[in-house]
Amino acid sequence: MRELRNYYSSDYNLLFKKYASLSQIIFGVLALAASSQLSIPLKPVPITFLTMMVSMIGLVYKPYLAFATVGIYLICGICGLPVFSKYNYGIEYVMGATGGYLVGCMITAPIISIIKNRPLLKLYFCGQFVRRCSAQIRNKLRVRSGFEYPLSYKFTHISESNISQKFWPVAFCCFIGHIIIYFFGITWLSQFMSLNNAIYNGFIVFIPSGIVKIVIFSYLFSYTKSKAQI
Structure with missing residues (x-):
């Protein structure tokens, strides 16, 4: 009886995992379609939020699910x-x-999913560097102020938060993802125009908006992740 119960329990868990993966894929496809409609029309390639959603899928999904x-x-x-x-x-x-940007998105999502759990590849030491610098600044202000609670006390809570720990890895993953997408995009776009024009129209004009999107998305994602304690 126990063996029979274990058999059906394992089948139920396997079926649940399959449906959970299917629901993740469906939700991801709908999210990608919705993010593609939020765009700023530019020629020859519009600015969309598709790359941010691809980064989100890579950071949340497993590699095979992100690719699928x-x-x-x-x-x-x-x-x-x-x-x-x-x-x-x-x-x-x-x-x-x-087309090159779309192909780059399909390759970027699993790569982000792979590197998100690699501390060295995520440049985890950036967070350590920021925290050490903030600690040194607090110590100097504490010595100069002469008070038990230094003037930089209000910054202490922020530096001790794990938001900065999560921001830099997320930003690094998004940065790597955008480099991959732009590489495929420029390579593909160079078939329709000269390489110099492809680099300018397919990469340089997107640098300001790309930086803004990466910073905002990385902060919101790291803030949400720190609050949810994922």
């Missing part, structure tokens, strides 16, 4: 569902100027 989610998103668009920017769809859109 972005891959199914591309397949849905190729098959005729309006999931790309401005509700575009079809193989013609994927083979167009933005």
Whole structure:
């Protein structure tokens, strides 16, 4: 009887994991489609929030789930569902100027998922460096002020928070992801124009918006993660 119960229990757990993975993929595809519609129209490649959602999927999902989610998103668009920017769809859109960025997203998501748990690759020492610098500043202010509670006391709580510990790894993962996406995007875009124009129109014009998106997303993600204690 116990063996029979264990047998059905294992089957139930396996079925639950399969449905959980399927629901993650469906939610990820819908989120990618929604983020693609939030765009700033530029030529030849618009600015969208798709890269941020790809980073989110890479940071939350396992590598195989991240790859499958972005891959199914591309397949849905190729098959005729309006999931790309401005509700575009079809193989013609994927083979167009933005195709390299879409392929880069599919490769970036599992790579971010792989490196997110590698402390050395995430440059964890950046967080340590920031905390040490803030500690030295507090000590100097404590000595100069001559009070038991230094003037920098209000900054103590912030530096002791683990938000900074999580911000730098997240920002590093997003930075690596964007480099991969831009590499594939520029390589693909160079087939439609000269390499210099592809670098300018496909990378340089996106640098300011990319930095702003990475900083805001990394802070919000690290803040939410620290509050949820994930």
